[in-house]
Amino acid sequence: MASKPVLRNLLMSETKVNFVIALTSALVVSAAYKFGVEHRRKRKIDEFFKTYDAEAAFERMQKAGVFRLYNPAKEE
Template identity: 40%
Template sequence: MSAALLPKPQMRGLLAKRLRKHITVAFLFALGCAASYKFGVAEPRKKAYADFYKNYDAMKDFEAMRKTGVFQSVGPK
C-alpha cells in the first residue's frame, strides 16, 4: 500500500540536469572571483605604480644609491 504512494524517482536525464545547474553556478562563481581580483587587487596595484612613477626621478635615485656605496663599479663622489 505505501509503495504505491511514493513517487518514482527521476532517473533519465538526471546527470544532464544537475550538470547544467552546477556548470552555471561554477561559471558565475569564477566570474565573481575574477571581477573581485581585478577590482580588488589589479586596479589598485596599477594605480599605485602609476602614482609612484609620476614623480619618480631615476637619476636622483641613482645618485643616492651611488653615494651610499650600493654599486661596486661606480665609486662614491
C-alpha cells in the same frame, strides 16, 4: 504514494547546473579582484612614478655602494 526519482540523465543535468554555478562565481570573483585589487595597485604605481626620479635614485644607490661591480670611471 511518492513518485519515483528521475535517474535518467541525472549526471548530465547536475553537471549543467554545477557548470553554471561555477561559471557565475568565477566571473563574480574575477570582477571583484579586478576592481578591488588590480585597479588600486595600478593607481598606486602611477602615483609613485609621477614623482619618481630615476637619476636621483641611481645616484643614491651608487653612493650607498649597491653597485659593487660598477665603476663609473671606466664607463667614461
